[in-house]
Amino acid sequence: MRQQTHKRGRFKNKTVAIVAALALGGGGAAIITANASASGDKNASAQGGAVSAKSAGGTISCPDVSQKLSGDVPKGSQSQVAKGLGELDNQVATAYQQMNKGQASGDEVLSKLNDQRQQTLSQMGQAMGQGGGQNAQLQGMSECKMQQVAQAGQQGGQQQDQQGGQQQDQQGQQGQQDGQQQDQQGGQQQGGDQQQGGDQGGQQQGGEGANDVPGNAGGQAGNGPAQNDFVDITKVQPNAQKAPQAGANGSTGTFTSECGVGEAGLRNSDNVIVAPGVSNGAHHMHDYVGNDANDAFANNQTFEQAGTSCSNGDKSTYYWPVVRLQDGKDEADANQLGGGQEGNVGTILTPKASKIEFKGNAQSKVEAMPKFLRIITGDAKAFTNGDANANASWSCSGFEDRQLTDKYPLCPQGSDLLRTFDFQGCWDGKNIDSANHRDHVKNAGADGSCPQGFKAIPQLVNTISYENPGNTPFAVDGFPEQLHKPITDHDDFINVMPDDLMKKAVDCINSGQQCT
Numbered sequence: 001m002r003q004q005t006h007k008r009g010r011f012k013n014k015t016v017a018i019v020a021a022l023a024l025g026g027g028g029a030a031i032i033t034a035n036a037s038a039s040g041d042k043n044a045s046a047q048g049g050a051v052s053a054k055s056a057g058g059t060i061s062c063p064d065v066s067q068k069l070s071g072d073v074p075k076g077s078q079s080q081v082a083k084g085l086g087e088l089d090n091q092v093a094t095a096y097q098q099m100n101k102g103q104a105s106g107d108e109v110l111s112k113l114n115d116q117r118q119q120t121l122s123q124m125g126q127a128m129g130q131g132g133g134q135n136a137q138l139q140g141m142s143e144c145k146m147q148q149v150a151q152a153g154q155q156g157g158q159q160q161d162q163q164g165g166q167q168q169d170q171q172g173q174q175g176q177q178d179g180q181q182q183d184q185q186g187g188q189q190q191g192g193d194q195q196q197g198g199d200q201g202g203q204q205q206g207g208e209g210a211n212d213v214p215g216n217a218g219g220q221a222g223n224g225p226a227q228n229d230f231v232d233i234t235k236v237q238p239n240a241q242k243a244p245q246a247g248a249n250g251s252t253g254t255f256t257s258e259c260g261v262g263e264a265g266l267r268n269s270d271n272v273i274v275a276p277g278v279s280n281g282a283h284h285m286h287d288y289v290g291n292d293a294n295d296a297f298a299n300n301q302t303f304e305q306a307g308t309s310c311s312n313g314d315k316s317t318y319y320w321p322v323v324r325l326q327d328g329k330d331e332a333d334a335n336q337l338g339g340g341q342e343g344n345v346g347t348i349l350t351p352k353a354s355k356i357e358f359k360g361n362a363q364s365k366v367e368a369m370p371k372f373l374r375i376i377t378g379d380a381k382a383f384t385n386g387d388a389n390a391n392a393s394w395s396c397s398g399f400e401d402r403q404l405t406d407k408y409p410l411c412p413q414g415s416d417l418l419r420t421f422d423f424q425g426c427w428d429g430k431n432i433d434s435a436n437h438r439d440h441v442k443n444a445g446a447d448g449s450c451p452q453g454f455k456a457i458p459q460l461v462n463t464i465s466y467e468n469p470g471n472t473p474f475a476v477d478g479f480p481e482q483l484h485k486p487i488t489d490h491d492d493f494i495n496v497m498p499d500d501l502m503k504k505a506v507d508c509i510n511s512g513q514q515c516t
Contacts, residue, residue: 059223059481060096060110061384062088062117062144065124066274069435073128079277080127084120086278089479091116092144093283093342096481100222106146118142147384220326221343224484225408225475233409238401244362244448251360252512255458255505259310259318261351262287267322269338270296273374273437273492280337282380284321284344284477289354291317291496300372303496310356312516315496318356318462320421321380321477321489323349325469343484344477352416355463360509361425361456362448368502369457369495374433375441377423378490383482389438392489393420397465406487408474417466417474421491425459426450458505460493 066085073081095113098104104112125138246252266288272295275281279296288294293306294317308315324331324346331348333339360366379389387405394404395418396411403420411417424441431440442451450456475484482488497505508515 058106058146058148059384059483060092060099060113060144061147061481062092062113063141064381064385065121065138065141067379067381067385067389067436067438068141070439071435073435077124077127077130081124082276082278084124084127086275086281087120088117089275089281089283091120093480095144096223097342100480110144110146113144114142117144220328221340221345223343223480225326225473225486226483229408229475229484229486230410230473231404231407233396233399233402233404233411233415236399236402236404236409240401240403244444244446246360246362246448249364250362250448251365251456251510253360253509254514255358255508256514256516257290257310257312257314257316257356257358258516259289259308259314259354259356261354262289262309264332264348264350266292266294267348268295269333269336270294271492272296272298272317273376273433273494282321283338283342283479284380285333285338285348286319286477286492287322287351288317288319289356291315291494294319294494303372303494313498313501315498317494317496318354318492320419320462320464320491323417323419323466323474323476325349326473326475343480346475349466349469349474352465352467354465355461357461357463358458358505358509359425359461361444361450361459363444364449364456365510366425366456366458366506367427368499368506369427369497370432371495371497371499371502372432373427373441373457373495374437375423375460375493376437376490377421378488380479380488380490381482382487383485387487390487391422392487393422394418394486394489395420396468404486406485408486411468413468413470416468419464419489421460421462421464423460423462423491423493425456426454427457428453429455458509462491462493 065088069081091113095109099106099109121138121142128138267285268288269280269282269285270278271282271286275296276299277296281296290308290310291303291306292308293302298306303315303317306315310316322344324344326346329347331339331346334345335341338344378391379385379387382390382392390405392405394407394409395402396409397416397418399409399411399415400418402409409417424443426442426444428440428442434440442454444450444456444459476486476489478484478488495502504515507513
């Protein structure tokens with residue numbers, strides 16, 4: 001996994017100025033800030049606004065049942081399990097909305113949610129038992145908790161930054177958020193007329209500078225992004241990990257599929273890998289390239305018979321959550337599930353380019369992927385799950401030696417916004433999927449070799465670029481309770497290459513050629 005960025009230095013530039021209680025488009029939304037650090041610590045401050053006080057202090061965190069499933073889900077119960085997983089996500093989304101609107105107290109919301117989850121998990125367990133599977137693993141996963149994101153009135157002015165400087169807010173939020181941010185290693189920062197929330201992960205932002213983001217840059221939907229989710233890429237130290245040196249039997253070639261950047265008409269909020277047969281299973285919008293028949297109800301036959309946007313006949317499907325400008329403007333999905341109803345708002349950015357490249361393995365030749373192999377990289381729920389499966393990688397063109405996992409980069413003029421997804425390149429040699437959609441594939445080790453029992457396959461690396469958003473903040477779509485944190489970015493892939501095309505890719509990679 002790429003290096004976390006929660007221990008970067010202070011910033012003298014005003015890299016972002018996101019002010020609570022100022023509304024884009026008249027929204028008056030609260031900003032909930034939190035830092036997703038490498039240790040899974042989510043400390044931060046919330047800054048006033050229109051969201052109910054009952055909800056301003058946190059978000060809902062539930063055991064991620066889909067990630068905790070192990071072994072095989074019996075074929076006869078797979079449909080019921082998928083339906084149950086989709087229902088669990090619906091329940092959390094509904095509970096978050098109720099809490100966010102102040103329709104019930106946090107305790108009331110959690111009590112009802114936990115009862116609903118217990119019933120759904122019981123039904124899933126019964127289905128798995130009837131299918132001959134084990135259902136004991138579902139026990140104890142019904143209880144959700146409130147993950148606290150402390151309010152600025154409680155912590156404002158007293159958050160301590162571990163890497164230096166004292167930040168004084170001169171105007172701020174009239175005493176509730178005024179104060180001094182103390183830094184353990186000295187120095188002093190002036191925050192100007194913008195309220196600067198504390199970030200114990202070390203991302204102090206304030207002062208004067210070129211990358212000034214005006215107004216209520218984040219949180220226009222009431223659930224993020226937050227001020228301390230952004231960082232000036234020019235102030236980040238190089239941290240990209242070097243690729244392992246290729247050995248004598250390594251495979252150094254590449255194979256590229258040119259598949260375009262997706263079309264608005266193909267976007268949907270389904271996820272056929274995690275929630276097959278469940279509409280709005282992702283609770284956020286996806287862009288799609290490659291196979292043009294991807295929705296919740298697609299199956300292997302559907303993919304085989306569909307068309308593709310790839311110029312070489314690659315029918316694989318590649319999909320990822322959209323990025324939206326936080327500009328207060330409505331998209332076509334502003335009043336729909338997966339869109340505005342679940343906090344995914346603003347203008348959707350169409351990628352400038354999507355580079356789909358398959359690479360080799362430093363220590364061995366690669367073998368062909370099986371058709372319909374499913375791979376997910378990253379974790380859409382990494383903010384509440386922790387960073388064990390997080391694999392977000394944000395950067396800017398010209399600064400690729402600086403990769404961010406838990407921050408959005410602010411790029412200088414002339415530099416494009418980049419997202420890079422390094423997929424797992426090792427396969428167990430047997431399964432095209434697994435119960436948690438992870439166990440059948442692994443990342444290579446530091447030296448490039450695959451874990452014991454796994455074999456090297458062409459490793460997908462997908463790099464997506466966008467025109468520089470300039471002074472307008474942005475955020476990745478996500479589940480509402482994940483607060484649009486950058487660490488939740490993820491990407492999905494299903495291999496539907498024709499056999500002869502896969503053979504070409506393998507031959508190119510193993511022979512050290514660069515092919516398309």
